[in-house]
Amino acid sequence: MTALEFPGPGLNADQWNQVGALATSLRPGQALWLSGYFAGIDHAARGFGDDALPLLRDGGAKAVAAPAAVATRTLTILYGSETGNSAALAKALAAAARAKGIEPTVADMADYKPRRLKEEQDLLILASTHGEGEPPRSAAGFFEFVEGRKAPRLEGVRYSVLALGDSTYEFYCGAGRRLDERLAELGATRIRARLDCDVDYDEPSAGWIAAVADDLAPAKASAVPATVVALRSSTAAVASVFDKRNPFVATVTENLLLTGRGSSKETRHVELSLGGSGLSFEPGDALGIVPRNDPALVESLIGALGLDAAATVAVKDRSLPLGEALGGTFEITAATPRFLDQWAELSGAGELQALRGEGAAEARRAFLDGNHVIDIVKRFPVPGIDAASFTAGLRPLQPRLYSIASSQSLAPDEVHLTVSTVRYDLNGMARSGVASGHLADRCDLDAELPIYVQANPHFRLPGDDVPIIMVGAGTGVAPYRAFLQEREVRGAAGKSWLFFGERNFDSDFLYQTEWQGFLKDEVLSRMNVAFSRDGAEKVYVQHRIAAEAREVYAWLEEGAHVYVCGDGARLAPDVHKALVAVVQEQGARSREAAEDYIAGLQAAHRYQIDVY
Numbered sequence: 001m002t003a004l005e006f007p008g009p010g011l012n013a014d015q016w017n018q019v020g021a022l023a024t025s026l027r028p029g030q031a032l033w034l035s036g037y038f039a040g041i042d043h044a045a046r047g048f049g050d051d052a053l054p055l056l057r058d059g060g061a062k063a064v065a066a067p068a069a070v071a072t073r074t075l076t077i078l079y080g081s082e083t084g085n086s087a088a089l090a091k092a093l094a095a096a097a098r099a100k101g102i103e104p105t106v107a108d109m110a111d112y113k114p115r116r117l118k119e120e121q122d123l124l125i126l127a128s129t130h131g132e133g134e135p136p137r138s139a140a141g142f143f144e145f146v147e148g149r150k151a152p153r154l155e156g157v158r159y160s161v162l163a164l165g166d167s168t169y170e171f172y173c174g175a176g177r178r179l180d181e182r183l184a185e186l187g188a189t190r191i192r193a194r195l196d197c198d199v200d201y202d203e204p205s206a207g208w209i210a211a212v213a214d215d216l217a218p219a220k221a222s223a224v225p226a227t228v229v230a231l232r233s234s235t236a237a238v239a240s241v242f243d244k245r246n247p248f249v250a251t252v253t254e255n256l257l258l259t260g261r262g263s264s265k266e267t268r269h270v271e272l273s274l275g276g277s278g279l280s281f282e283p284g285d286a287l288g289i290v291p292r293n294d295p296a297l298v299e300s301l302i303g304a305l306g307l308d309a310a311a312t313v314a315v316k317d318r319s320l321p322l323g324e325a326l327g328g329t330f331e332i333t334a335a336t337p338r339f340l341d342q343w344a345e346l347s348g349a350g351e352l353q354a355l356r357g358e359g360a361a362e363a364r365r366a367f368l369d370g371n372h373v374i375d376i377v378k379r380f381p382v383p384g385i386d387a388a389s390f391t392a393g394l395r396p397l398q399p400r401l402y403s404i405a406s407s408q409s410l411a412p413d414e415v416h417l418t419v420s421t422v423r424y425d426l427n428g429m430a431r432s433g434v435a436s437g438h439l440a441d442r443c444d445l446d447a448e449l450p451i452y453v454q455a456n457p458h459f460r461l462p463g464d465d466v467p468i469i470m471v472g473a474g475t476g477v478a479p480y481r482a483f484l485q486e487r488e489v490r491g492a493a494g495k496s497w498l499f500f501g502e503r504n505f506d507s508d509f510l511y512q513t514e515w516q517g518f519l520k521d522e523v524l525s526r527m528n529v530a531f532s533r534d535g536a537e538k539v540y541v542q543h544r545i546a547a548e549a550r551e552v553y554a555w556l557e558e559g560a561h562v563y564v565c566g567d568g569a570r571l572a573p574d575v576h577k578a579l580v581a582v583v584q585e586q587g588a589r590s591r592e593a594a595e596d597y598i599a600g601l602q603a604a605h606r607y608q609i610d611v612y
Helices: 013-025 030-057 085-099 114-119 137-146 174-185 202-216 295-305 322-328 337-347 358-370 373-379 387-391 434-441 474-490 512-520 541-547 549-557 571-586 591-603
Strands: 061-066 075-080 105-108 122-128 158-164 195-197 226-231 248-257 267-273 286-289 312-315 318-321 400-403 414-420 423-426 429-432 448-454 468-473 496-502 526-531 561-566 607-611
Touching: 075 085, 075 137, 085 105, 085 122, 085 158, 085 202, 114 137, 122 174, 137 174, 137 591, 158 174, 158 202, 195 202, 267 434, 286 434, 295 322, 295 373, 312 322, 312 387, 318 322, 322 387, 337 358, 337 373, 400 414, 400 434, 400 474, 414 434, 414 474, 429 434, 468 474, 468 541, 468 549, 468 571, 474 496, 474 512, 474 561, 474 607, 496 541, 526 541, 541 549, 541 571, 549 571, 561 571, 571 591, 571 607, 591 607
Parallel strands: 075 105, 075 122, 122 158, 158 195, 468 496, 468 561, 496 526, 561 607
Antiparallel strands: 061 226, 248 267, 248 448, 267 414, 286 400, 286 448, 312 318, 423 429
């Protein structure tokens, strides 16, 4: 039997005839090229499983020029992202790999089939940390598999991890650390040591990307140009000219107080003009706000330090007056462990020195919770300090993300936000949130505000005929306003049910008139509310879910998608428990079976969570 007569594994007669016809028509060198082409398709399909097939059929496989045809190991880049940072870095890493002649497969952990891990050769992971050491919620399934008993041995796999985190949290970069340690336990070999990055990750991550691309570069490259396969991700978005590093300066067109007289909270409705920006968004996305620090705080801090606001400081490749740098470039409110270390060195204060190191983690966390930067510099003065020494301990001012509360289909040139103003007293001094205080106190009509859109592909509406259950408390109701506006414009037939919770009916029923309008027009099918401070006993949304257990379960059995938005520390866990209890009770299941049912909803993207 000749080579062309041998039936390849899984090929039917028609496929084999096509292969034979193609093979007999090839010129010298073309067969070698095709072997690389089909290897790329196979590797892409391994990463995405069955999800790759429609992409390939629909033109997702496209020809991309590579520097050279090389014999190389397969490379997969996985990312787990909460706010889009890891996703953006994965894109940059893929470009660096291609520049070295390597065509990677790039996948979100939420879409990747973890059973494929044992088939990988080189694996690069970019993992963000959510809260106290937790992975992004979209990556929970991947972590559960890797850290579980079913994880395969990975002796043949090489890997490296880039971990993103926030050093104000105790378990800094915890998600990336967990993956790095677990892959080593499973027998994988590190290509390069893990890099832990704080919120100012741009420069260190760029260095890691360049270095790991060099590590993977083939030792020799053929002089023959090649074409390799790149799989277009189904979640890829067209990049806007305006983004986190180049925000659009929007104009404030509305800034209204939503809460009524006597409310214990201050919640605002803010509208911004997008005219001329070209920015686009979908219901479920977030808006990044680039705030400025409170001018009164800047003045107070400069005075406490005994510095001149006009003194020049270097900020990367620029020189700025200290007052401007503290106003819009550096975080000057919450203190970080990095600032604490810096100030301990400068002041020589024994109390600060005692808070350093792993053994002082609990005491350090308590101290930082109770003291901002200004409290520390006042309590432990450093006479004669210069501006550069002070700013060396600060980190860059970061944008804040808010769920978008409007549909672009309804208001094409606008974007709406629902913002709770953070106000509190600390050490006898009134404080406010950096961004929420900026929006509440310094954003009158026509004020300008730098913004960008942050896509959230893991919080999306289903088809127009699919039922949805929306659960939110406080400002967590914002994306549901966008959901219902979108469904109204599209004339969606799917049922919708809103569970909304706040403190008091009279003062805190956010968007009450609008919900009533949606109910009247049958855009919103049902609504249950919970006002926790109106009665002798506190009632929350999870209690309303429990009271409607029979109907909630019926909706789930009909294929409803469930959304939870709000506080991640209390709301999300409490709602999750309530949903498990509903399935257990109404479905006559064991607790374990009910947990599996809810896990199945998550795996099918029918249970989506967006918390802060």
